[in-house]
Amino acid sequence: MSTTTSASAPQPVLQARGLVKRYGNVTALDGCDFEVLPGEILAVIGDNGAGKSSLIKALSGATVPDEGEILLDGKPVKFRSPLDARARHRNRVSGTRGAPAMSIAENLFLARELLKPGWRGSIFKMIDKRRMLEEATAHMKDLQIGIRLMRQAVETLSGGQRQGVAVAVAVAVARSAAFARHVVILDEPTAALGVKEGNMVLELIRRVRDRGLPVILISHNMPHVFEVADRIHLQRLGRRAALVNTKDVHMSEAVAIMTGAKEADVKAIA
Ligand SMILES: Nc1ncnc2c1ncn2[C@@H]1O[C@H](COP(=O)(O)OP(=O)(O)OP(=O)(O)O)[C@@H](O)[C@H]1O
Numbered sequence: 001m002s003t004t005t006s007a008s009a010p011q012p013v014l015q016a017r018g019l020v021k022r023y024g025n026v027t028a029l030d031g032c033d034f035e036v037l038p039g040e041i042l043a044v045i046g047d048n049g050a051g052k053s054s055l056i057k058a059l060s061g062a063t064v065p066d067e068g069e070i071l072l073d074g075k076p077v078k079f080r081s082p083l084d085a086r087a088r089h090r091n092r093v094s095g096t097r098g099a100p101a102m103s104i105a106e107n108l109f110l111a112r113e114l115l116k117p118g119w120r121g122s123i124f125k126m127i128d129k130r131r132m133l134e135e136a137t138a139h140m141k142d143l144q145i146g147i148r149l150m151r152q153a154v155e156t157l158s159g160g161q162r163q164g165v166a167v168a169v170a171v172a173v174a175r176s177a178a179f180a181r182h183v184v185i186l187d188e189p190t191a192a193l194g195v196k197e198g199n200m201v202l203e204l205i206r207r208v209r210d211r212g213l214p215v216i217l218i219s220h221n222m223p224h225v226f227e228v229a230d231r232i233h234l235q236r237l238g239r240r241a242a243l244v245n246t247k248d249v250h251m252s253e254a255v256a257i258m259t260g261a262k263e264a265d266v267k268a269i270a
């Protein structure tokens with residue numbers, strides 16, 4: 001099923017057509033379409049093995065699809081190798097993994113450490129921690145994350161593992177928001193979290209969206225999906241079975257489409 005957009009519709013920030021990805025005999029993506037619009041939270045849901053992670057890997061450049069095309073701001077993105085794809089996307093797309101033993105400031109710069117000016121940076125590759133902290137603080141302030149927490153190792157922040165995970169996720173969201181100018185991708189960001197931490201992450205996701213950055217949220221948590229998502233991409237058997245406005249579908253209906261119990265019909269914007 002493909003999505004038709006009228007002339008007045010906004011251009012998708014990130015779009016894919018007919019993605020195919022095979023792993024040996026397994027076809028993880030089987031002609032998968034995708035689009036995310038500016039400033040929306042798009043949930044990607046589907047059963048285990050439906051190809052959600054494979055889709056995200058292809059979109060973020062972690063893997064190269066065997067077929068199909070990806071467009072960023074309407075322009076085709078061509079990758080020669082996974083490494084090439086990673087280099088291009090490094091500052092655009094982030095996953096959910098933060099490194100717990102590092103400080104938030106260091107986490108923010110995992111993908112692009114700032115080097116000291118002059119020969120100390122260019123020859124000895126010395127990292128400019130002070131400047132990183134300053135920049136990180138400015139970005140985090142935007143997302144209302146405490147400055148005091150910035151210097152502390154993430155793992156020491158909570159004392160509890162769950163909260164540590166929540167903070168790592170928050171860091172990842174912030175990192176994406178700070179440096180990903182295009183889109184934030186989160187694969188199961190609330191999976192290991194308690195109610196309070198989960199809600200904190202949802203709030204952060206909303207804040208990122210409200211700043212104008214689209215968020216792609218992969219989740220098995222239907223209440224979370226229905227709480228925050230503007231639209232839902234339903235992935236089934238390696239393809240997009242439907243793309244729906246969250247307010248137009250019932251949770252049970254979405255699950256039925258997802259599992260194949262129900263064919264996608266009028267509700268699908270396609
Ligand atoms: N690196 C890989 N090598 C071999 N097979 C793979 C690989 N990655 C994914 N697959 C297969 O591709 C299919 C889609 O997997 P994928 O991880 O994309 O599903 P998913 O929707 O993310 O599932 P889950 O909800 O369990 O995370 C599965 O059959 C999986 O076993």
Ligand SMILES: [Mg+2]
Nearest residue numbers: 049052053054
């Ligand atoms: Mg997955």
